[in-house]
């Protein structure tokens with residue numbers, strides 16, 4: 001068998017990887033190693049040169065990740081779905097050159113953690129109905145209001161926030177998007193505890209918080225457009241990951257099966273779930289190969305929907321196979337994790353955590369609405385408040 005010839009881009013990547021691994025200790029300081037990876041353009045190869053990339057096809061990032069994982073599987077690394085999966089593409093699409101230069105490197109290395117301040121007590125699925133206000137005062141904006149379910153706000157340095165800047169405009173047109181320094185005066189972060197016992201997320205109260213206009217992302221009034229970039233990328237970041245075959249939730253279920261066994265009926269269920277998981281995995285591989293540097297389309301909602309519903313079925317069967325042991329979740333210790341990534345390998349904890357998969361990043365009902373309307377072209381839901389000025393929309 002002959003080795004397929006490497007393209008010029010692949011050769012460039014391989015040489016830069018050699019340089020990265022020769023000149024830097026992957027097991028040393030994480031910020032140094034990931035900083036060097038960013039500087040060589042190997043953070044996101046499809047990003048522009050000078051901003052962590054090489055202007056190459058997004059598909060080639062897999063070559064970088066695979067090689068680093070093979071060569072240094074235990075290196076200290078950092079991946080955060082909100083910063084990497086959502087913040088970085090928002091910067092790429094809407095950030096100024098200055099904002100990209102200031103923010104992308106510390107975002108990539110994890111030196112600065114990002115959070116997402118969209119949901120409010122009265123605006124979740126209908127995030128465009130949000131009420132937190134910002135009023136311009138010279139070169140600054142003054143923000144008042146409340147956000148909720150803000151994952152890792154307790155450790156975040158920067159918050160992607162959408163606020164209402166023109167209450168007289170229809171709801172989608174009167175919002176503006178900022179990157180808010182979470183260490184600013186007037187921000188209070190209070191933990192919210194989940195059924196796992198942990199508090200990944202928080203309530204965030206803002207009283208006269210000042211955001212410099214230079215931290216505005218895109219134009220005044222363009223907040224919905226930037227929010228959509230964030231949300232489209234969020235769905236793909238949550239539901240579009242490609243894990244090796246038989247790993248992740250389905251791998252957990254197979255391990256539980258090996259330890260506890262089950263009935264013929266359980267075996268049938270296991271096989272059905274395995275096929276669904278594999279079909280989802282292969283679909284994500286195909287989607288990743290077609291992905292470009294831009295914003296993913298509404299079809300990104302498919303992976304998110306499948307992932308959320310499948311995970312719940314997988315851990316339901318896993319806890320059933322465990323019998324009484326499946327009910328004995330015994331650690332409700334209050335912790336505030338530093339990332340939203342999975343930190344526990346306890347199947348019983350995962351059973352509880354995956355309940356949130358069909359809520360976070362948009363509920364399964366909303367994913368079905370998006371797929372129905374924007375992918376299948378079915379008639380839209382009635383939206384009676386779409387053209388009304390936001391301050392004339394009745395709300396409780």
Ligand SMILES: Cc1cc2nc3c(=O)[nH]c(=O)nc-3n(C[C@H](O)[C@H](O)[C@H](O)COP(=O)(O)OP(=O)(O)OC[C@H]3O[C@@H](n4cnc5c(N)ncnc54)[C@H](O)[C@@H]3O)c2cc1C
Nearest residue numbers: 116117118119124125149150151356359360361362363365
């Ligand atoms: C673990 C977790 C982490 C989160 N992290 C963040 C975060 O970091 N930042 C952030 O901003 N938000 C975050 N969220 C919030 C999340 O985005 C919202 O919870 C979600 O969008 C739903 O909004 P809601 O809770 O207000 O429910 P609602 O919108 O009030 O929905 C209630 C129910 O009504 C259904 N529903 C609503 N509208 C429709 C419709 N048009 N058609 C059919 N059914 C409908 C919903 O599907 C749901 O079942 C997080 C949530 C979770 C669970």
